[in-house]
Amino acid sequence: MMTPDTATGKPHPIIDAWIQPWTAEVVARMPERNWALADRYGNAKRLREGISIETMVEEMDAAGVDTALCSAGPLVPVHIVEEAVATYPDRLIGVGTADPWGPDGVMVAVRELKRQVHEHGFKALKLEPFIDRRDPTEAGWYPLYAACVELDVTVQIQVGNTGPPTYPSHTGLPLHVDQVAVHFPELRIVAGHIGWPWTEEMIAIAWKHPNVWIDTSAHLPKHYPPEFLRFLKTFGQDRCIWASDWPILAFDRTLKQVEDLALPPEVRRKFLHDNAVTAFALG
DSSP: OOOBOTTTOOBOOOEEEEEOOBOHHHHHHSOGGGHHHHHHHTOHHHHHHOBOHHHHHHHHHHHTOOEEEEEOBTTBOHHHHHHHHHHOTTTEEEEEOOOTTSTTOHHHHHHHHHHHHHHHOOOEEEEOHHHHTOOTTSGGGHHHHHHHHHHTOEEEEEOSOOSSTTSOSGGGOHHHHHHHHHHOTTOOEEEEGGGTTSHHHHHHHHHHOTTEEEEOTTOOGGGOOHHHHHHHHTTTTTTEEOOOOBTSSOHHHHHHHHHHTOOOHHHHHIIIIIHHHHHTTOO
């Protein structure tokens, strides 16, 4: 799947910026209302059975994915990611979770984030505000943003319409990202899911702020909005990051469709590797 560098002849490595473990424990925690999204993607049967970490890495191998940012979240226990990263330290990079809305308060969430970074080397904090029904601009998130700046880790946040129909979509408005970026110009922010259906607004925010990137998680390349494709190929080629949202989308299927886009080699390298290195400070 990798295109050789014209200067060295060696293949470019590929980074997937958004995957999550899907073990039996994750499946057991998944609310029934969330399965409607898997039904739409046509892989509900497989997802309901659960997938081992070993199988996940085997599928990375088969598709030519070298490294993936593997995330915890409100529905994915952090210990699963910690164990996965410890087992495959050269393949998986941890993305943590912290809940400022829990009964113990925001400072407990800040300390938990620091633990994940210091003890397990996590490189980002995943936020899915729609699950908490809290806009990203609400005050409870702000101590976590400040902690990310202090720890030099990235915030990865769901932007755009939500998949499961029982969650509100207002939490995914790109203008929330704009306000956070204004308040925290040193905070690296990766906005997931292309911001669809507010893609043009998301493009405007990523163009405006040098600390904001857009990832393509949960979107097949053949369905990328035309305005996003133009952004990717031209003035936004340094702001776009490939991500699958595995196991919602398969590695091999999405990468095959990336090849079908016929991106110029330099743009392809940035999209599949270089921009993720910059956005998540992986260098």
